[in-house]
Structures are given as structure tokens and as C-alpha cells.
Amino acid sequence: MSIYTMGIDVGSTASKCVILKDGKHIIAKSLVSVGTGTSGPSRAIAEVLENADMVREEMDFVLATGYGRNSLEGLADMQMSELSCHAKGASFLFPNVRTVIDIGGQDVKVIEIENGMMKNFVMNDKCAAGTGRFLDVMARVLEVRVEDLGMLGDESTKEVGISSTCTVFAESEVISQLAVGTDKRDIINGIHKSVAARVVGLCHRVGVRDQVVMTGGVAQNHGIVKALASQLQHEIHTSPLTQYNGALGAALFAFQKANK
Amino acid sequence: MAKEVSPGVLALRKVVDDVYADARKAKAEGKLVGWSSSKFPCELAEAFDLNVMYPENQAAGIAAQRDGEIMCQAAEDLGFDNDICGYARISLAYAAGKRASRKIDFETGEFVIDPNSGKPLKDENGNIVIDEATGKPKKDPKTMKPYIVLDDIHEIEALPEGREKELRLNAIQPYKQMRIPQPDFVLCCNNICNCMTKWYENIARMCNIPLIMIDVPYNNTVEVNDDYVTYIRAQFDNAIKDLEKLTGKKFDEKKFEEACKHANRTAQNWLKVCDYLQYKPAPMSGFDLFNHMADVVTARGKSAAADAFELLEKDLDKNIKEGTSTLPFPEQYRVMFEGIPCWPKLPNLFKPLKKNGVNVTAVVYAPAFGFVYNNYDEMVKAYCKAPNSVCIEQGVDWREGICRDNKVDGVLVHYNRSCKPWSGYMAEMQRRFTRDLGIPCAGFDGDQADPRNFNEAQYETRVQGLVEAMEANKK
Ligand code: SF4
Numbered sequence: 001m002s003i004y005t006m007g008i009d010v011g012s013t014a015s016k017c018v019i020l021k022d023g024k025h026i027i028a029k030s031l032v033s034v035g036t037g038t039s040g041p042s043r044a045i046a047e048v049l050e051n052a053d054m055v056r057e058e059m060d061f062v063l064a065t066g067y068g069r070n071s072l073e074g075l076a077d078m079q080m081s082e083l084s085c086h087a088k089g090a091s092f093l094f095p096n097v098r099t100v101i102d103i104g105g106q107d108v109k110v111i112e113i114e115n116g117m118m119k120n121f122v123m124n125d126k127c128a129a130g131t132g133r134f135l136d137v138m139a140r141v142l143e144v145r146v147e148d149l150g151m152l153g154d155e156s157t158k159e160v161g162i163s164s165t166c167t168v169f170a171e172s173e174v175i176s177q178l179a180v181g182t183d184k185r186d187i188i189n190g191i192h193k194s195v196a197a198r199v200v201g202l203c204h205r206v207g208v209r210d211q212v213v214m215t216g217g218v219a220q221n222h223g224i225v226k227a228l229a230s231q232l233q234h235e236i237h238t239s240p241l242t243q244y245n246g247a248l249g250a251a252l253f254a255f256q257k258a259n260k
Numbered sequence: 261m262a263k264e265v266s267p268g269v270l271a272l273r274k275v276v277d278d279v280y281a282d283a284r285k286a287k288a289e290g291k292l293v294g295w296s297s298s299k300f301p302c303e304l305a306e307a308f309d310l311n312v313m314y315p316e317n318q319a320a321g322i323a324a325q326r327d328g329e330i331m332c333q334a335a336e337d338l339g340f341d342n343d344i345c346g347y348a349r350i351s352l353a354y355a356a357g358k359r360a361s362r363k364i365d366f367e368t369g370e371f372v373i374d375p376n377s378g379k380p381l382k383d384e385n386g387n388i389v390i391d392e393a394t395g396k397p398k399k400d401p402k403t404m405k406p407y408i409v410l411d412d413i414h415e416i417e418a419l420p421e422g423r424e425k426e427l428r429l430n431a432i433q434p435y436k437q438m439r440i441p442q443p444d445f446v447l448c449c450n451n452i453c454n455c456m457t458k459w460y461e462n463i464a465r466m467c468n469i470p471l472i473m474i475d476v477p478y479n480n481t482v483e484v485n486d487d488y489v490t491y492i493r494a495q496f497d498n499a500i501k502d503l504e505k506l507t508g509k510k511f512d513e514k515k516f517e518e519a520c521k522h523a524n525r526t527a528q529n530w531l532k533v534c535d536y537l538q539y540k541p542a543p544m545s546g547f548d549l550f551n552h553m554a555d556v557v558t559a560r561g562k563s564a565a566a567d568a569f570e571l572l573e574k575d576l577d578k579n580i581k582e583g584t585s586t587l588p589f590p591e592q593y594r595v596m597f598e599g600i601p602c603w604p605k606l607p608n609l610f611k612p613l614k615k616n617g618v619n620v621t622a623v624v625y626a627p628a629f630g631f632v633y634n635n636y637d638e639m640v641k642a643y644c645k646a647p648n649s650v651c652i653e654q655g656v657d658w659r660e661g662i663c664r665d666n667k668v669d670g671v672l673v674h675y676n677r678s679c680k681p682w683s684g685y686m687a688e689m690q691r692r693f694t695r696d697l698g699i700p701c702a703g704f705d706g707d708q709a710d711p712r713n714f715n716e717a718q719y720e721t722r723v724q725g726l727v728e729a730m731e732a733n734k735k
């Protein structure tokens with residue numbers, strides 16, 4: 001008989017679920033763009049079950065991860081940190097991965113992986129510069145959609161420097177650049193470089209080994225991926241499933257637990 | 261359920277209580293009371309029979325009593341930047357006369373209770389009692405506390421004798437750290453850090469009192485070289501002259517030697533106590549060492565402190581023989597906790613450690629305060645070695661030594677926003693720990709005294725991540 005497991009990743013800005021069959025096949029996924037403290041997690045769970053045409057009782061094990069993981073006590077069988085889950089998910093998608101960079105809604109993590117397991121990690125300090133939230137703030141000031149940042153930055157033709165130290169300072173820098181008529185696309189490119197610079201500092205603290213994989217929603221912004229790759233001088237791999245990586249890792253751990 | 265406290269711990273608490281009580285008594289009798297940095301050579305003050313209070317210890321206590329924020333804010337209102345060490349801010353506010361005080365209703369003379377304070381009331385079966393009128397849990401009146409407001413001791417003292425003065429004096433928070441005497445002189449040694457220098461200069465200026473300063477330069481080398489010793493020794497001699505002037509007494513060599521003897525014995529016993537953390541599982545929660553540091557700071561030159569540590573040693577020995585521990589949960593993982601704890605958030609700090617079976621079995625305070633010396637020059641050298649005055653090689657060596665001896669599985673690093681010197685080099689140290697010891701390290705942001713700099717959810721994720729990495733590392 002097959003084993004079905006669910007991974008739930010309750011982030012600060014989105015809730016994601018993955019259902020896995022036999023620890024190998026993703027049979028359903030869901031994503032709701034609000035995170036912990038909202039209806040997001042329960043909606044995401046309902047949606048993923050509907051997509052799989054299954055009910056909660058058919059799940060052999062449910063594991064929650066992410067910032068809001070502890071709010072799911074009762075709903076999930078177990079909680080694990082998003083660090084281990086991102087390591088697990090990335091190792092599934094890229095078996096040779098040694099370094100995982102995850103830029104989430106309000107934190108950045110760099111994870112060192114050995115034999116598919118998390119060996120060590122560093123995370124950002126409490127400052128939000130360099131996180132997904134930073135990009136949200138910038139997109140709002142620039143009046144563009146956050147999803148479009150990557151594409152717009154690609155069209156940049158001129159170097160514009162944006163401070164990498166503080167969201168508030170960077171925001172006012174962007175506003176003053178706009179005030180003097182700088183092209184938005186150049187500003188966006190500058191923002192990408194500034195985020196990358198922040199993350200590179202963290203990467204060097206754990207040490208960068210190939211393969212480098214970037215996960216999390218921000219990995220969909222290829223402007224950031226490109227800036228990061230060039231500053232790190234390493235190739236960076238991403239997957240179309242990047243946003244589900246944490247939930248995938250959780251479902252994989254759930255499979256291990258169900259098998260015990 | 262009240263925890264049973266061992267004789268050693270009780271003795272250690274009493275030693276510190278006595279230091280505070282003695283200082284209050286001395287002040288009342290018109291004697292001089294000083295404030296001293298934690299690693300100023302206490303042997304000198306002891307030689308002059310001086311009563312001394314320790315602002316770092318005081319500030320830690322105030323922070324642990326949850327009055328750190330109101331005191332830090334008071335210092336900020338006086339113009340001190342919120343980037344300055346939280347201990348310094350608390351101490352400077354206190355020196356300026358600011359006090360955390362319980363709010364009074366002057367009509368009734370009673371304290372005004374904060375309706376949001378307190379814990380839920382439980383019935384005899386331990387179930388939470390619900391208030392039928394509101395549908396919300398009832399509060400246990402015994403745990404409800406008055407609002408805390410800021411008052412000013414100088415203002416109170418200027419009042420005419422009478423009811424208001426009495427009420428306001430009485431309303432000042434009753435715990436010992438909020439009731440220390442104002443200083444008549446300050447003793448500063450910047451082996452702790454350089455923030456100390458300006459902090460004590462400010463107190464001296466604010467209170468218009470003498471400052472006795474010993475400057476210990478940063479050590480670029482592991483060994484303390486002879487030039488340093490000559491330079492610092494001259495300052496010791498100078499401090500003695502200053503103290504003679506201050507007290508009108510001659511330096512008492514005999515008393516000095518006595519104090520040295522006690523300080524050595526305290527250090528030795530402190531080290532022995534710390535060494536009990538080498539046992540696996542450990543007979544105590546290493547977090548307790550942070551509390552016992554109070555004795556090392558405030559009383560290391562007194563025989564009572566040395567005796568109390570000896571008692572604690574006996575308790576620990578008994579624990580080992582009986583296979584018990586003061587750790588309130590089974591020890592599954594052992595970590596070094598790097599840095600000062602977040603005092604206002606101690607329960608929050610402890611909760612995820614408890615949940616995951618993590619015991620703190622190493623803290624750098626063990627080697628950093630366990631210094632033993634045989635003569636004057638060695639004593640000078642010993643005072644050169646404080647956590648923030650030694651070079652990174654020495655700092656790493658101390659820590660890796662206790663990590664190995666105390667068999668830790670990982671390191672939890674507090675990036676303490678208050679303490680720039682201590683946090684600044686941590687990223688590099690962390691890298692070396694992983695490289696040299698092959699163990700995972702996790703860092704979190706916080707603050708020793710200012711609760712505004714700590715985020716519980718961030719902390720929990722990092723602890724859980726560390727636990728998962730330690731688990732993976734064991735396999
Ligand atoms: S060493 Fe750090 S915590 Fe201690 S007084 Fe100096 S800055 Fe503050």
C-alpha cells in the first residue's frame with residue numbers, strides 16, 4: 001500500500017503545502033499568499049487535499065515547518081525547523097547540493113549540506129535588509145509588482161548603487177533616486193545587487209561549496225539569482241518548485257517518520 | 261511546585277545579599293560606598309575595608325526583574341544613545357537618580373494594579389478558572405502587579421518630610437538592585453571593555469565624585485608582555501595612592517594579602533564548580549553559572565564566597581554520586597552558550613532549550629573569571645585577561661578548551677546588541693569553532709538588558725535548527 005505524507009510550510013508571508021506519495025512523487029501542491037496568523041495555513045491545507053482528491057485522514061504523517069509551524073499543533077503530527085526542511089527539499093531536487101541559500105519573507109538562511117543532511121547554517125540578524133520583505137517594500141515604492149522586478153531589472157543599462165545596510169535607508173535612497181529621475185529599471189538592478197551583497201556576506205560565513213541551490217520565493221526573481229551568482233562567482237541552481245521547497249522537505253521528513 | 265534549593269546555592273545567594281545589605285548599612289552609618297566595574301582589582305578595595313557595589317551585577321538584576329526597559333529609556337531621555345550597552349544605560353539612569361517605582365494612588369496610599377499583569381487563576385485540580393461575567397480566564401490576584409513608573413530619588417529627597425515623601429520612597433521597587441546607595445567614588449578598570457571608561461567618567465561627573473581608573477590595554481598577544489605589566493602595575497600603585505587619599509588611611513598590606521588569598525580560593529573553587537559540567541550527563545544546569553557569577557563579581561575577595569562555592573561543590577558531588585541533576589529535564593544535547601544571557605527574557609531563553617533537551621554545559625565565564633595568581637605581577641597579568649581584552653586566538657582557545665572538556669555538541673551564540681566588543685568578533689569565532697571542532701553553531705540576536713532587541717520566534721527557529729544540525733551531526 002502506498003504511503004501519503006503532507007508537508008506544510010507556514011511562512012511569514014505565504015502558506016504552502018505538498019502531498020507526497022511514497023516519499024517520491026509530488027501528487028499535489030498548494031500555495032496561499034498569506035502566512036502565519038491568517039486563514040492561509042488552513043486554506044492551503046484544504047486546497048492541497050482537494051487537489052489530491054484526498055482527506056486529512058488518508059495522510060500517514062503530516063509535518064509542519066516555517067515561522068508559523070507551532071501554530072499548527074494538533075493539525076500536524078510534528079514540527080521541524082525550516083532549516084532542515086529546506087536542506088531536505090533541496091537535496092531531493094538536486095542530489096549534489098552542498099550549499100542552500102533561502103531568501104524567505106523575513107529571513108535569509110544559508111545552509112551547509114553534507115550527505116543530504118544539514119551540517120551547519122547561518123541566518124540573518126534581525127534586520128530585514130536582504131529579505132523578501134525588503135523587496136516588497138522596494139516594489140511598493142517603485143509602484144511595480146514584486147513578480148516583475150526580475151524582468152524589469154534585466155532591462156537596466158546603467159549602474160545605480162543602493163545601500164545594503166538598512167531597509168529604511170534603502171527606501172529613502174530609492175525615493176531620492178526616483179526624485180532625480182533615475183530609470184526605475186536601473187534602480188531595480190541596484191536593489192538586486194544590494195540584496196545579493198547582503199546575502200553574500202552570510203554565504204561566506206558558512207563557506208560556499210558547489211552545487212549551490214537557491215530556494216524560496218525570491219529565487220523566482222532571476223535578477224537576484226544573477227547578481228548573487230556573479231558576486232559569489234558560483235553557478236546557482238534553482239527549481240521551478242522553489243517556492244514549495246520547504247513544504248517538500250517537510251513532506252519528505254514526514255515520509256521518514258511514517259516509515260519508522 | 262517550589263523547587264528545592266541546595267545549601268550551596270542558598271549560601272551563594274546569601275553572600276550576594278550580604279554584600280548589598282552591608283553597603284546599605286555602611287551608607288547609613290555615614291561611611292563611603294563606591295561603585296566598581298566587575299573586574300577592577302577588588303583586592304585593593306578590600307585592603308581599605310571599602311564597601312563596593314557592582315553596577316554590572318546591579319544592571320543584570322534590574323533587567324532580570326523586567327525593569328531594564330524603563331531604565332534604558334530613562335537613560336535615553338537623558339541623552340544617552342540607545343546603541344550604548346544596556347548595563348551602562350541602566351546604571352547611568354540609576355546614577356542620575358532615576359528609579360523604577362510602583363504607581364501610587366495618593367488618595368488611598370495604595371499601589372495601582374495593572375489589570376494586564378498576573379497569571380491565570382487555577383483551581384485545586386490545576387485547571388484555569390473562567391470568569392463567568394467576561395468568559396475570560398480569571399487572574400490570580402497574588403500574581404498581579406502594580407504599574408511601574410519612573411521616579412527620581414533626588415526629587416523625593418528634596419520633598420519635606422511627610423506622607424508624599426514616605427509613600428514615594430516606599431514605592432521604589434523593593435528588590436535590592438533598585439535600592440543600592442548612590443556612590444561616593446567609582447573604581448573603573450577597562451579590562452572589561454572601553455565603554456566602561458566613558459560610563460564611569462559620566463557617573464563621576466554626574467555625581468561629582470572621584471574616579472579611580474586603571475587602564476588595561478587590549479592584548480594583541482596570547483602572553484602578556486612585560487611592558488604591559490610595568491605600565492599596569494604603575495597604575496595599581498597609583499590607585500593605591502588615590503585610595504589612601506580618599507579614605508585617609510594607609511594601605512594595609514596584611515588585609516591586601518588576605519583579600520588575595522580569598523580571591524584565589526574563590527577562583528579555584530569557581531573553577532572546580534564549573535568543571536562539574538564535564539560530567540555527562542551534567543549534575544546541574546549550566547545556566548545556573550550565570551547566576552553564580554554574581555558571587556564571583558561582587559564577592560570574590562571575601563572568604564564567604566570561597567566557602568559558598570565549596571558548599572556548592574559538595575552539592576554537586578552528591579548529585580554525581582546519586583545520579584541526579586538540577587537540570588529540570590533529561591539532558592539530550594550539550595551546548596556552549598556564548599555571551600551574556602538576555603536577562604529580561606530568561607524564561608523565553610530557557611523554554612526551547614528545555615523543550616529540546618538542551619543543557620548548557622559550557623560558558624566562557626568559567627576560564628575568564630577563574631584566574632589564580634601567586635604574586636603581584638601575576639595578579640597584574642591576571643587582570644589583563646578579561647573576555648574582551650584578550651586577542652581572538654586566546655578567546656578561541658579558551659572557548660574551544662571548554663567545548664572539548666565539557667563535550668559539547670554545538671554552540672549557541674548570543675549576538676548581544678548591547679555588547680559590541682563581545683558580539684563583534686563572534687562571527688569569526690563561530691567559523692573557527694565549526695572548523696576546529698566540527699560542531700554546528702547557531703547565532704541569535706538579543707540583548708542582555710533591553711528586551712526590545714530580542715525576538716522569541718527568531719530565537720526558537722535558530723535553537724530548533726541547531727538541535728536538528730546536532731542530531732544530523734551525531735549520525
Ligand atoms: S563588556 Fe559588553 S556588556 Fe559588559 S559593560 Fe562592556 S559593553 Fe557592556
